[in-house]
Amino acid sequence: MTTDPPTPGNSTAYTRRFDELGRDDLALAGGKGANLGELVRAGLPVPAGFVVTTAAYRELTDSSTIREAIDELDRTNPSDRDELATAADRLQSLIRERTFPESVAESVTDAFDGDDDARYAVRSSATAEDLPTASFAGQHETFLGVPAYDALDRVRDCMASLFTDRAVAYRARNGISHSAVEMAVVVQEMADADAAGVLFTADPDSGKRGVASVESTYGLGETVVSGEVSADNARIDKATGEILDYDIGEKATERRLTDDGTETEETTEERRREQVLSDAQLRTLADLGTRIEKLFGEPQDIEWALADGEFVILQSRPITSLVSLPEPRPDDDRLHIYLSMGHAQAMTDPMPPLALDVWETVYGGMLNEYAGGDRAWVTRTEGRVYLDITPFLGFGVARDGIVESISVMSESAAEGTARLLDERREEFGGEFSVSSLPTVLRKLAGALPLVVGMTPGMVQEGVLPFFRGAAGTEEYVAEFNAWAKAQEAQVLDAEGPNELVENVFAGFPAEFLFEMSPKSVRVIVGPVAGGLLERVVPGVDATLVDAAARGAEQEVGTRMTLALGDLADIARETPAVEQAILDEQSYEKIREIEGSGPFVEGFEAFLDDFGHRAAGEFDPSRPRWRDDPATPLGIIRGNLIGEQKGAHRERLHERKRQAQDAIDELQANARRGLFGPVRQPLTSHLIRTYRSHIHLRDEPKHAAAHLFAAWHEALQRAGEYLVAEGVLTEADDVWFLRRDELLALIDDPSGDLPDIDVRRRDHERHKRIDVPPLITSEGEIPRSERKDVGANTLVGTGVSSGIIEGTARIVHDPANANFQSGDILVCPSSDPAWTPLFATAGGVVTEVGGRLTHGALVAREYGLPAVVSVLEATDRITDGQRIRVDGTQGTVEILDGQTSE
Incomplete structure (x- = not known):
C-alpha cells in the first residue's frame, strides 16, 4: 500500500500529501513528515498519507495565553525538572482546551480519501525531530488504529505533546528553544502488519557502518519501539548479504489492528520459537535500508512493516547515537584505527575548535617532522582529538606493543583492538616498500x-x-x-x-x-x-609493593591535597572566612574580609605552586586555577563540610604507618631462606630507590x-x-x-566572522556524546564483550584491589564535590585536579582510565578499592545509591534500586 501519484490542488496550507514534501520542508512538515516526503519522491514503498502542517499548529496555538506560557517556559531554569514539568503540563492543558478553526478542520477532512473502514497512524512530527543531532524518539505522542472521524482530536493531542515533560526536558538538555519549535502531524494509512520492527543501517552496538541490524516481531511494530517485547535481532553484512547472526527473542505478545483500534494478544509457544523473518526477507530489508541510507547520506533508524508479503517503510530518521566518523577521512582505501588522546590523558570532555587545532598542529607537526611527509596523523570527531596509529600496526612487535599500551588505558579497548587486528590482519600490512627504502x-x-x-x-x-x-x-x-x-x-x-x-x-x-x-x-x-x-x-605481590609506596609527601597529588587541607584548617580559624567559603563567595570577596590575611597568604602560595593546573588541563581552553580559583576553593569548601580539622594529616600518618608495615613485611620476607643475608641488603636498597622515585x-x-x-x-x-x-x-x-x-x-x-553561537551549541551537544578510546575509519568501536554479570552489576577494570560498600556520590566537577568521608567517588575521569577528593573517598569509580592512568596510581597509593573504564557510570549510578566496589574483580554492584538505563 503506497502513496498515490500527485494530484494537483489536493492540498492547502494546512495539509500536504507526502508526495508534495521533501527534505527542504522541515519547517512546514516537521522532521518525520519531511523525511517521508523524501522517501516517497525516491520511489520507496511508503503507506499513503498526508501531513497536517505547522500552519495548523500556529492556528491552534494562536493565543496570547499560550504564547506567554511558552515564553515563560523558555525562561525556566533547564535544570529545575519540577518547574519544567509543571510548566509543560499547563501548556498541554491549554492546547487541549483549544479547537481548530473551521478552515483547518475542513482541510484535514478533505485530505482523507473517503475509505470509512480505513485506520490511520497519527504521529507527531516536530520541526526539531528526526534530525542528525536530535532524534526526539519517543518524546511525543503517537496514536494507532485511529478512524478518520477521530483523527482531528488525535492531531490536537499530538500537537499538545510538543510540551510533554520528557520532550521539554529533552529540548532543555539539547539547548533547543521551546518557542522556536513547532509541531506538524503525520496521518498515515495503516496496514494490518504480519510483522514489523526497526532496521538500523549501521550496527548501533559496534558502530560498524557495513552491518545492518534488524529487530522484528509479529504484528505491529509499536511493541518493539516501546520495548514491550523481546524481539528477534539479526545482523546482516550489507555488502555480501550474509546473515552474521540471528537471535530469536521471546515475542510474548503481538499487537494487531482491529475495527476499534488495536489489541494485544499472546503469542503461541510455537511462534515464539520461530524466526519472524526469513534470510531472504532480511536481505531484502537490508537492501531497502541501503537505498534509504544513500538517499539521506547517513545511517538511518527505520521503522518498517511487512504486509501481504511486501515491506513498507513507516518512517526514517538519522541514528543520533552513533559517533561521527573521524575527519579528515583517509585518502586511501585502507582501514585506519584512531586512538583518543583525551582518554590517554584521562580527559574525555570535548574541546572547542581552536583547542583541537592546537593539538592537531602540535602532534601532527611533531610526527611529520620526525617521520617525514605530511600525513594526517590527527583526526577529530565530536570535539575530541584522535591519533592515527595505523602505521604502527603493520609489524608484529609494534602491533603487540600498541595493544599493550592501549591496555594500560583501557583493557576493554585493548581486547577489542586485538580481536579486530586478528579478524582483519591482512588489512594492516606494512606501509614500507622497496621503493620507499x-x-x-x-x-x-x-x-x-x-x-x-x-x-x-x-x-x-x-x-x-x-x-x-x-x-x-x-x-x-x-x-x-x-x-x-x-x-x-x-x-x-x-x-x-x-x-x-x-x-x-x-x-x-x-x-x-x-x-x-x-x-x-x-x-x-x-x-x-x-x-x-x-x-x-x-611471597610478595603487587598489592604489598603498592602499600610500601604510601605516604610520600613529595608526590604532586599529595602535596596538593595537604596544601588544600591545611588551607581549610586555616579558614576554620577565622569564622568569617570559613562562612564566605561555605557561601561560595569569590576569592576577591574573601580577600576583603578582615582577618583573611593568613588564608590569603596560604592560598597565594598554593597558586604559586599549582595555579598553572586545571581540571581537564589537556584542553588549552580551560581556565587555569590562577585564572579562576573556583575549583580549589570548592575542594576547600568540601573539606569544611565533610571533614574534621587535621583529618588530612591524620590520614597521611596512617598511610605512612601502612607503608612502614609493608616495608617491614618486605624486609622480613627478604631475610628468609638460604639467600636471606644477600637478599636483605638488596631489598633495602630497592625499597629506598622505589620510595624515592615512585612519586616522580x-x-x-x-x-x-x-x-x-x-x-x-x-x-x-x-x-x-x-x-x-x-x-x-x-x-x-x-x-x-x-x-x-x-x-x-x-x-x-x-x-x-563565523557564527560563534552555532559552534558553541555544537560544543554543548558534543558534551552529551560519549566517545570511545578507539574508533576506526569505518566507525567501528573496538572493545571486548561485557562479562556475564547481573543486571545491577557494572563491569570495568579493577585497578586497586579491595572491596568497599558505601554511598555513591556522582561528581562531574571537583569544584562542586560535596561528600562525607568514606563516600564512594563516581566521576567521569580523574586527572590530577581530582586527587584531593581521593583523600576523603572510600572508593573510586571512573568512566575512563586504565591500570597506569593517574587515578589508578593514586587509588593504589591511598589504598582505595577502584574500578575504572565503567561505561556510563555517572548516568547508570544514581547519586546516593549504595554500591559495592570490587577493585579486584573490576565490578560495581548496585545494592539498592536498579541501574539507570
Missing part, C-alpha cells in the same frame, strides 16, 4: 645523531638511579620545573597577538627532545624498582602543565585583542575560531 634509510641516518646524543642522558636517568638510590630526585624535580617555567615565559614573550598565536602553534620546542625527553626516563625507575621487589622478595611519575606532567597554561593565556590574550577591536563579544569566543580564521581576523578585524 632509500627514504627510510635517510631518515634513520638523520635520526642517528639524535639517538646518539640522547643515549647518555637516558642511561644517566634510567640506570644510574639504581646505584645512587634516593640521591638527586629533588634536583631532578627542580630542573624539570625550571625548564617548564622558562618555556612558559618564552611563549608569552611576544610583541602582539599574531606572535602570541604563532608561539602557541609552534608546539613543543625542539630542545624538548634533546634535553627533557631523556630526563623523563627517570619516571620509570620507581615502577621498575617495584617490579624487581616483586621478583626478588619471596607526575612531575613531567606537572611541569608540562606550565606550557599548557601558557598556551591558554596566549590565546586568551588574542581573544582580548579581538574584543578590543570590536570583533568578538567576549574573549572566550576566540576558542570557537579555527587557527586560520583567528590569524585572518587579527590581520584584518573587518573580515568575516
Whole structure:
C-alpha cells in the first residue's frame, strides 16, 4: 500500500500529501513528515498519507495565553525538572482546551480519501525531530488504529505533546528553544502488519557502518519501539548479504489492528520459537535500508512493516547515537584505527575548535617532522582529538606493543583492538616498500645523531638511579620545573597577538627532545624498582609493593591535597572566612574580609605552586586555577563540610604507618631462606630507590602543565585583542575560531566572522556524546564483550584491589564535590585536579582510565578499592545509591534500586 501519484490542488496550507514534501520542508512538515516526503519522491514503498502542517499548529496555538506560557517556559531554569514539568503540563492543558478553526478542520477532512473502514497512524512530527543531532524518539505522542472521524482530536493531542515533560526536558538538555519549535502531524494509512520492527543501517552496538541490524516481531511494530517485547535481532553484512547472526527473542505478545483500534494478544509457544523473518526477507530489508541510507547520506533508524508479503517503510530518521566518523577521512582505501588522546590523558570532555587545532598542529607537526611527509596523523570527531596509529600496526612487535599500551588505558579497548587486528590482519600490512627504502634509510641516518646524543642522558636517568638510590630526585624535580617555567615565559614573550598565536602553534620546542625527553626516563625507575621487589622478595605481590609506596609527601597529588587541607584548617580559624567559603563567595570577596590575611597568604602560595593546573588541563581552553580559583576553593569548601580539622594529616600518618608495615613485611620476607643475608641488603636498597622515585611519575606532567597554561593565556590574550577591536563579544569566543580564521581576523578585524553561537551549541551537544578510546575509519568501536554479570552489576577494570560498600556520590566537577568521608567517588575521569577528593573517598569509580592512568596510581597509593573504564557510570549510578566496589574483580554492584538505563 503506497502513496498515490500527485494530484494537483489536493492540498492547502494546512495539509500536504507526502508526495508534495521533501527534505527542504522541515519547517512546514516537521522532521518525520519531511523525511517521508523524501522517501516517497525516491520511489520507496511508503503507506499513503498526508501531513497536517505547522500552519495548523500556529492556528491552534494562536493565543496570547499560550504564547506567554511558552515564553515563560523558555525562561525556566533547564535544570529545575519540577518547574519544567509543571510548566509543560499547563501548556498541554491549554492546547487541549483549544479547537481548530473551521478552515483547518475542513482541510484535514478533505485530505482523507473517503475509505470509512480505513485506520490511520497519527504521529507527531516536530520541526526539531528526526534530525542528525536530535532524534526526539519517543518524546511525543503517537496514536494507532485511529478512524478518520477521530483523527482531528488525535492531531490536537499530538500537537499538545510538543510540551510533554520528557520532550521539554529533552529540548532543555539539547539547548533547543521551546518557542522556536513547532509541531506538524503525520496521518498515515495503516496496514494490518504480519510483522514489523526497526532496521538500523549501521550496527548501533559496534558502530560498524557495513552491518545492518534488524529487530522484528509479529504484528505491529509499536511493541518493539516501546520495548514491550523481546524481539528477534539479526545482523546482516550489507555488502555480501550474509546473515552474521540471528537471535530469536521471546515475542510474548503481538499487537494487531482491529475495527476499534488495536489489541494485544499472546503469542503461541510455537511462534515464539520461530524466526519472524526469513534470510531472504532480511536481505531484502537490508537492501531497502541501503537505498534509504544513500538517499539521506547517513545511517538511518527505520521503522518498517511487512504486509501481504511486501515491506513498507513507516518512517526514517538519522541514528543520533552513533559517533561521527573521524575527519579528515583517509585518502586511501585502507582501514585506519584512531586512538583518543583525551582518554590517554584521562580527559574525555570535548574541546572547542581552536583547542583541537592546537593539538592537531602540535602532534601532527611533531610526527611529520620526525617521520617525514605530511600525513594526517590527527583526526577529530565530536570535539575530541584522535591519533592515527595505523602505521604502527603493520609489524608484529609494534602491533603487540600498541595493544599493550592501549591496555594500560583501557583493557576493554585493548581486547577489542586485538580481536579486530586478528579478524582483519591482512588489512594492516606494512606501509614500507622497496621503493620507499632509500627514504627510510635517510631518515634513520638523520635520526642517528639524535639517538646518539640522547643515549647518555637516558642511561644517566634510567640506570644510574639504581646505584645512587634516593640521591638527586629533588634536583631532578627542580630542573624539570625550571625548564617548564622558562618555556612558559618564552611563549608569552611576544610583541602582539599574531606572535602570541604563532608561539602557541609552534608546539613543543625542539630542545624538548634533546634535553627533557631523556630526563623523563627517570619516571620509570620507581615502577621498575617495584617490579624487581616483586621478583626478588619471596611471597610478595603487587598489592604489598603498592602499600610500601604510601605516604610520600613529595608526590604532586599529595602535596596538593595537604596544601588544600591545611588551607581549610586555616579558614576554620577565622569564622568569617570559613562562612564566605561555605557561601561560595569569590576569592576577591574573601580577600576583603578582615582577618583573611593568613588564608590569603596560604592560598597565594598554593597558586604559586599549582595555579598553572586545571581540571581537564589537556584542553588549552580551560581556565587555569590562577585564572579562576573556583575549583580549589570548592575542594576547600568540601573539606569544611565533610571533614574534621587535621583529618588530612591524620590520614597521611596512617598511610605512612601502612607503608612502614609493608616495608617491614618486605624486609622480613627478604631475610628468609638460604639467600636471606644477600637478599636483605638488596631489598633495602630497592625499597629506598622505589620510595624515592615512585612519586616522580607526575612531575613531567606537572611541569608540562606550565606550557599548557601558557598556551591558554596566549590565546586568551588574542581573544582580548579581538574584543578590543570590536570583533568578538567576549574573549572566550576566540576558542570557537579555527587557527586560520583567528590569524585572518587579527590581520584584518573587518573580515568575516563565523557564527560563534552555532559552534558553541555544537560544543554543548558534543558534551552529551560519549566517545570511545578507539574508533576506526569505518566507525567501528573496538572493545571486548561485557562479562556475564547481573543486571545491577557494572563491569570495568579493577585497578586497586579491595572491596568497599558505601554511598555513591556522582561528581562531574571537583569544584562542586560535596561528600562525607568514606563516600564512594563516581566521576567521569580523574586527572590530577581530582586527587584531593581521593583523600576523603572510600572508593573510586571512573568512566575512563586504565591500570597506569593517574587515578589508578593514586587509588593504589591511598589504598582505595577502584574500578575504572565503567561505561556510563555517572548516568547508570544514581547519586546516593549504595554500591559495592570490587577493585579486584573490576565490578560495581548496585545494592539498592536498579541501574539507570
